[in-house]
Amino acid sequence: MIPKTIKKLVVANWKMHGNLKQNAALLNDFVATLANLKHTQVVVCAPYPYLAQLQSALQHSDIAWGAQNLAKNEIGPYTGEVSAGMLRDFGATYVIVGHSERATAYCESDENIAQKFMVAKKHGITPILCVGETLIEREAGVMEMVVSKQLDAIINAYGAAVFANTVISYEPIWAIGTGLAATPEQAKSMHRFIRNKIAALNSEAANQLKILYGGSVNPQNALQLCIVENIDGGLIGRCSLNAQDFESICYAAEKAAA
């Protein structure tokens, strides 16, 4: 459950980067520098082997931690998979679900992603559902249709109420890791579309939903994006690997929340 006093959420997605030494330096810096945030929840999502390190470094801070994926099944003969229960064992309270890098490389279907979203919820882990369109889809003007279909996989299977106290991250695929972020206007329009779509089905869930923007957020554009209506924070890839950059983004979110 995301506390009501929390207005913004900033999530670090370390992807397949880091090692024990680099992680320790980053985490120590985050803990020391981000202790004064009042309205912004910071979350660090690292590769599975480092969950124990996150737990020991962050457990006495206000920074939460999580994983970048989880299994759709709860237990069983699924070699190489990691379950929601296992994430809980290491204190994870967030998990990224359906990131486009995974969906593309491992052919994850919207239905699989929907199952992962639900299994995370069932285990008390807040899912961060990634949605977004390719450049070709944006240029063809079908970006809302694409995002709508991604949301429908969850709505049709489980209903819109399941979005209460969860996170959706709008991540245009063309903006991820390219240095070319969506403009505040482009993000505003899609975030409004997402909120309205959920609200039309369940207004309470829509109010309790955080919608993040992800895709080349940096210290220069973070405030401009975070002040936009319906942008509740960011999912940060590259800039979460640099302490100063990530902390500037967190403070921009805090400023926007004030």
Ligand code: PEP
């Ligand atoms: C991401 O991986 O979710 C992401 C937004 O990456 P970047 O910030 O590097 O574009």
